[in-house]
Amino acid sequence: MGKPVSRILVINDEHLVLREFVKGLNAAARALDNPNGITFSGVATAKEALAAIESDGDIQAVLVDDTLYTLGKPNGHGASHQRRTLQVSALELVQRITRFRPELSVYILIAQEKEDDVVDALFTEAVDGYFYREERDYRGIYRILNAQIQERAKTPFYDQLKNYVWMAKDQWHTPGHSSGESLRGSPWVNDFYDFMGEHVFDADLSVSVPMLDSLMDPKGVIAEAQHMAAQAFGARRTFFATNGTSTANKVIFQTLLAPGEKLLLDRNCHKSVHHGVVLSGAHPVYLDSALNRKYGLYGPVPKKAVLDAIRRHPDAEALILTSCTYDGLRYDLKPIIEAAHARNIKVIIDEAWYGFARFHPEFRPTALEAGADYATQSTHKVLSAFSQASMIHVNDPDFREHLFRENFNMHTSTSPQYGLIASLDVARKQAVMEGYKLLSRTLALAKELRAQINSTGVFRSLELEDLLPEELRHDGIRLDPTKVTVDISGCGYTVDDLQKVLFERFNIQTEKSTFNTLTLLLTIGTTRSKVSRLYDALMRIAREKRAPRRLVRTPEIPAFTKLRYLPRDAFYCGGELMPLLDDKERVNKKLARRVCADQVVPYPPGIPVLVPGQAITRDIADYLASLLRSQKRMEIHGVVYEGYQPCVRVLKNAEQRSLRRID
Ligand SMILES: Cc1ncc(COP(=O)(O)O)c(C=O)c1O
Secondary structure, X not given: OOOXXXXXXXXXXXXXXXXXXXXXXXXXXXXXXXXXXXXXXXXXXXXXXXXXXXXXXXXXXXXXXXXXXXXXXXXXXXXXXXHHHOEEOHHHHHHHHHHHOOOOEEEEEEOHHHHHHXXXXXXXXXXXXXXXXXXXXXXXXXXXXHHHHHHHOOXXXXXXXXXXXXXXXXXXXXXXXXXXXXXXXXXXXHHHHHHHOHHHHHOOOOOOOHHHOOOOOOOOHHHHHHHHHHXXXXXXXXXXXXXXXXXXXXHHHHHHOOOOXXXXXXXXXXXXHHHHHHHHOOEEEEEOOOEEOOOOEEOOOOHHHHHHHHHHOOOOOEEEEEOOOOOOEEXXXXXXXXXXXXXXOEEEEXXXXXXXXXXXXXXXXXXXXXXXXXXXXXXXXXXXXXXXOEEEEEOOXXXXXXXXXXXXXXXXXXXXXXHHHHHHHHHHHHHHHHHHHHHHHHHHHHHHHHHHHHHOOOOEEOOHHHHOOHHHOOOXXXXXXXXXXXXXXXXXXXXXXXXXXXXXXXXXOOOEEOOOEEEEEOOOOOOHHXXXXXXXXXXXXXXXXXXXXXXXXXXXXXXXXXXOOOHHHHHOOOOEEEEOEOOOOOEOHHHOOOEEOOOEEEEOOXXXXXXXXXXXXXXXXXXXXXXXXXXXXXXEEOOEEEOOEEEEEEOOHHHHHHOOOOO
């Protein structure tokens, strides 16, 4: 575990002044307290500055002298005009730097006589402060830069949690284990205490401790931590959710949608979105995601379908899409969001798989940068937070905070796990301080892994062109390269058998699969050793030269039928259970013509075949029956067993007559 390293880049095109500054500032850093490991280095041109910022992930701040910078060398012809176009002002340089790495602190060195002009020009930019060049106050500059880095590296909630634990107060409050006292020394359960570690229990505190603030009414360290997260992720407001993005989506729906109001949503959205439709009483308008038949992957919704839906439903209140998808496909969001905003439709982007994107230009723009009103992120899935720890980012100019707060509190336990809140605070700090560096490493590892997989000659990592169905080719979709989907069809195993071999023989657990692909997730926690072990395993399997197996395609989910009633109305009907198969194991014909009361979701792919209120057809009944009869064990959420008989809940005829139809 090394000490922090913070490099500060001084950019000044006068060599002597630059040398003097770097020397003076490094002397100050050596002479004064330096907990962040600050050192200064200098460059003279904008090109060098941008190259250094790209290649050196330890750069935490830049000190830009207010002069014109050469961006590159003129290429010989049309010299004088060329020279001008190759120069950038300090303002342009600052813009380029902050566009590339928005988390960096930016300070400007100015000449006293130009102060007003410079400050005016940079007023709207993310500039953290100014210094007079002529003062040569190296110690003063160092102290301020050090304080700024210290400020960004603060974790207000986690710091306070640690302080409180070390204060060792006697507990006369919840939780009942009382810092683990109830377990420690118990002959029956002390192993749990030892296994989990003492701080898991010490830090498991509750709202009974006022100095730790309240997640439901934050005014202290939680408010401060959320504010810092908002700044880091580019939001107006950020809220910490301790029940995952599953809950985050529901909170937003209940805030934006009154019963009966329209929501445009990808049918392939996560099941929490469909549950949110029931809870909010929304009138859903489903958009079909594109299907890549070759690999059984359900991708984004074609841009044309989204834009058509926006045009056909200008009365919709909100639109929700998932970007990037589980397989790493990201929408070109800006035109979609602009079209929605033109009709006053709020845009929510489920970024469950994309919470790191702000911290490396390869992954940007983020949903918020593209103009989304809300983004929900499973910080736990892709950054260093504990499971269930997510963030809700808000940029909605019409944000109704009171309503949001009511809904947030409706879904939040009055006893949230404080370790989760601390982990969100720490995940934000890490993303800001070293996200760029770690993501650069992850990207490099993803590239290596892709090449290694292809070098086996049997497995093949799929690129954007492989993943995109025809109808998405011109939609500006991009691939997050840290999600690696591998075609396994040549390896001689079925996907289930391959996963078993990887797990049992090679101790490797993969993320998800289709009938002929495996998806591997690289995160900032992926190491080169892990990549090598996976490569080794795949290479060994490839060398076994097994004859390819016939892989059984998962049947395509049937097209959406008709929504007869609002999902909430249908869900809250008592309904009755109806068998899917008759006594002779044939499809129960009576199912067609009935209306479903539950959500029925085969997993994978996790797309609802039926939602509450939807008309059941013969095709759907046949599809569900074929899944039940197939050899492959598959979860089908929403199918209920009465004894051995698989059933679905449908509306009774009398209930149907009493409900208002919406079709
Ligand atoms: C697209 C999407 N949204 C939301 C969620 C739910 O996130 P969480 O596990 O944080 O509740 C998931 C989980 O897999 C997901 O894939």
